[in-house]
Amino acid sequence: MTEYSTHTDSAALFDETECAYCRNGAGLGFDFTFAFQPIVDAEHRQVRAYEALVRGPNGEGAGSVLDKVDRRVMYRFDQACRVKAVKLAADLNMQAQLAINFMPNAVYSPETCIRTTLAAAREYNFDTAKLVFEFTEAEQLSSTDHLISIMAAYRDMGFAVAIDDYGAGFARINLLLDVQPQYLKLDMSLVRDCDSIPAKQALIEGTLLTMERLGVETIAEGVETEAEYAWCRAHGIRLFQGFLLARPGFECLPEPYIPAD
Numbered sequence: 001m002t003e004y005s006t007h008t009d010s011a012a013l014f015d016e017t018e019c020a021y022c023r024n025g026a027g028l029g030f031d032f033t034f035a036f037q038p039i040v041d042a043e044h045r046q047v048r049a050y051e052a053l054v055r056g057p058n059g060e061g062a063g064s065v066l067d068k069v070d071r072r073v074m075y076r077f078d079q080a081c082r083v084k085a086v087k088l089a090a091d092l093n094m095q096a097q098l099a100i101n102f103m104p105n106a107v108y109s110p111e112t113c114i115r116t117t118l119a120a121a122r123e124y125n126f127d128t129a130k131l132v133f134e135f136t137e138a139e140q141l142s143s144t145d146h147l148i149s150i151m152a153a154y155r156d157m158g159f160a161v162a163i164d165d166y167g168a169g170f171a172r173i174n175l176l177l178d179v180q181p182q183y184l185k186l187d188m189s190l191v192r193d194c195d196s197i198p199a200k201q202a203l204i205e206g207t208l209l210t211m212e213r214l215g216v217e218t219i220a221e222g223v224e225t226e227a228e229y230a231w232c233r234a235h236g237i238r239l240f241q242g243f244l245l246a247r248p249g250f251e252c253l254p255e256p257y258i259p260a261d
Contacts (some may be wrong), residue, residue, distance in 0.1 A: 027076050031057045032065045034085055035248035036092075038256045039099065039219060043238040045258050049097035049132055051241065052085040059250045078102060083120040086131075090124035092253050099132040099162065102150075114157065132160040132183065144175070151179040165221070166190075167203070180214050188222020188242070195231035208236060229259050 036050040056064045069077045082100055089098045121128045133154050135147065151161050162183035163175060167190040175181075186204060194200045211218045220232045223242030232240070246256040 028068075028073050028080065030065070030068045032080075032084070033057055033251055034088055035059075035250045036089075036094075036253050037241060037248040038096070038246050038254060039239055039241045040245050040256045040258055041238060042233060042240055042258060042261070047096045047256060048239060049099050050089070050094060050253060051099040051134070052081075052089070052101070053248050054081065054101075055248075055250060079116050082117040086117065086120040086126050087124050088251060090126040092251075094126075094130070094253060097130045097132050097160065098126070099134050101134045101164065114154075129158065132162055134162040134164045134183075134185075148175060148178050151175070151181065155179060162219075166207070176210075176214060176216070180216055182217060183219055183239070184211055184216050185219040185221045185241070191220050191222050191228055191232070191242075192224070193228070195225075195227040201231075201235075204232075205235060212236075226259055233261055 033055055034052045035055045037053060038047045039049040039051060040046070041048040054062045054065050082102075085098060085100050117131070118128060120126070121131070135151070154161050160182040161179070162185060163181050164185045165187040166184050167187040176184075184207075186207065190200055190204060192200075194204060208218055217239060218237055219239040219241055220228075220237045221241045223229050223232065223240050223244045225244060229240065229244055245258065246254040248254070
């Protein structure tokens with residue numbers, strides 16, 4: 001028996017009829033909600049997507065919630081995140097894509113674990129074509145092959161997938177080779193002061209060239225200054241996320257500031 005199959009008994013709690021169970025966070029012992037931060041298409045000067053960022057019920061930071069997530073509740077939390085994010089996005093009449101972070105170690109079977117997400121989308125009338133599933137490059141994995149199978153399954157189901165925090169953790173080149181994501185998000189550690197640090201410029205330029213040849217769109221994440229934005233735009237990046245454009249909006253969809261090119 002693999003470690004992923006240990007979640008099978010819990011799966012019975014999360015079939016298509018249990019959206020309310022997930023939405024209310026039953027079995028977790030704590031509550032949470034979301035803030036939304038826009039991902040802006042600078043070329044078309046519009047919001048491409050909103051990333052759902054977990055928050056405490058009174059706006060507390062993500063750490064106050066994630067510190068409570070242990071292996072015992074990981075599967076429940078992952079499922080509850082999807083349902084809560086979809087419901088809130090629908091309530092806010094989100095027209096852009098919805099980017100949801102998923103926990104690979106909580107997904108024992110992509111086809112089974114996605115059922116609750118699809119049920120929530122049906123119940124709250126949210127278009128599943130808008131869903132983007134993000135995996136953070138910094139997360140420690142027990143099996144890279146397992147992540148590749150999840151990403152491949154999600155792509156086969158028609159969902160967009162993204163690699164988040166690229167450059168912050170281990171460079172898993174096989175993810176890009178085996179399953180090209182739609183999006184790759186440059187970690188803020190690379191973007192910070194990229195206008196003035198040649199080493200970062202070289203790394204970003206090399207990544208952009210690789211992503212262009214793979215057909216992957218690159219997002220500059222954590223953009224905080226006009227200078228960082230201008231350098232990234234001058235080097236062909238069109239998708240941006242960061243405090244310069246908009247801070248996360250607690251249970252709301254903030255309007256972004258888009259600098260002039």
